[in-house]
Amino acid sequence: MKYSLALVATLFVMGCSKSNFPIATPGQSSDNSSAEATPTPKPTVSPSPTVSPSPTVSPSPTVTPSPSPTVTPSPTPSPTVSPSPTVTPTPSPTATAYPTVPPKAPIFPVDNSRYFDEREIIVRSFRNFEQPSNVARVLDLVKNSGFNTISIQIKQDEDDPEETPSGSVFYPSQIAPRPSRYNNWDVIKELINGARQRGLRVKAWMPLFHDQQAALAHPEWAMKAMINGQIVSYTGSNQSKPEYFINPLNTDVQNYQISIIKEFMSKYSVDSVVFDWIRFDDYHMDLSDTTRAAYKAYSGVDPATLNFNNYNSALQKWNDWRTTQLAQFTARITTEMRKIQPGIEIGAYILPPEFLEVGQDAAKLSPYLDFLAPMAYADDFGKPMSWIYNTIIPQVVAKANGKKVVPTFDHDWTEAEYRDVFTNLAAKFPQIRAVSFFKYQWWDLEDAVFDDKVTRK
Secondary structure: OEOOHHHHHHHOOOOOOEOOEOOOOOEOOOOOOOOOOOOOOOOOOOOOOOOOOOOOOOOOOOOOOOOOOOOOOOOOOOOOOOOOOOOOOOOOHHHOOOOOOOOOOOOOOOOOOEOOOEEEEEEOHHHHOOOOHHHHHHHHHHHHOOOOEEEEEOEOOOOOOOOOOOOOEOOOOOOOOOOHHHOOOOHHHHHHHHHHHOOOEEEEEEEOOEOHHHHHHOHHHEOEEEEOOEEEEOOOOOOOOOOOEEOOOOHHHHHHHHHHHHHHHHHOOOOEEEEEOOOOOOOOEOOOHHHHHHHHHHHOOOHHHOOOOOOOHHHHHHHHHHHHHHHHHHHHHHHHHHHHOOOOEEEEEEOOOOOHHHOOOHHHHHHHOOEEEEEOOOOOOOOOOHHHHHHHHHHHHHHOOOOEEOOEEEOOOOHHHHHHHHHHHHHHOOOOOEEEEEOOOOOOHHHHHHHHHHOEO
């Protein structure tokens, strides 16, 4: 759920939290779980069309930031770059008008003894549910420590060598593979049933375009980037621990992701779904043949000829086009979801708005979502705690179009740091009544009790 390994290598040490990009929150140090082999994803794709480590970060929230110097630099394209392919571009989805959704009423009654009424713990499945007995342990921990919502990982978010490949799912699927440890039991069904018995709300955490299973089964789906003057499949900044990404602008990729969420929603009933990894990792992607042809048809410019190290009007136009395409995908997938469960609450874990390079514009996404969950990992991004209530949250609130904002935090700050952040958020943004805590590794009761404590005034 975190940012990509690029961010991780650069800023810290976040996985969704501190190991790689979270997607709920940057991942933290890994445990000793052994990775298990999984079959390649089935190519069957739904015919209907279709947010942990650190992503490349813009140095500051200034109006025109430059690409983060800590990311793998994308040099000025070599003059030997192959000419723009004569590929017939896929029709732009921007012609379709998708329904937007109005803000929803609060879920929980106001509790004046707390900073937040809706209190969520994000749980990574492979780390926490090795065997059936782990389910009751985690659910009791969430309930007994004062939380009322659990965010359950449905699809693997990271390419941690000690876990399972990204893109693996944790329920019986006809579309994507799942780790062999779950062949004889349905961990997702048990989690949902157990949460209902304890009166907990269930949120399904669904990472999208960080997907090794799909990238290896369909090499043509891989995210392409300009690296050292060459267009290659992007595998992160740390080649000793490669990550795998698929192209969010590819229609087949979008349809594949839509087919997974539709399959999941046809099997299980949850209160909400939160997406992760709806983004790129930097300006210099995607540069696949179809993307280059589509952008050239739109702008007359082959994006492979852009200078990705210079944030000028040409690069700004390219990024604006990318953010629009991701917003259109968000509109497509949420429209399909609401056909299955009309009342479902849908949101996304997002990176700070100042990270322009990831192509994730909250203002364009929010009309189709019910909430935005900004990953406010100040220490992972090398920011002071004041950055949370003075920069990232004001920026997200301004782009949320009145939708709910659910700040997502690391679980390992000091009590004084949490108090500083929460008292300032309460003073500046009293409308924010939800919070989420992410931990890359195994949740234990001590962590949960502490996180509950700091939400109390």
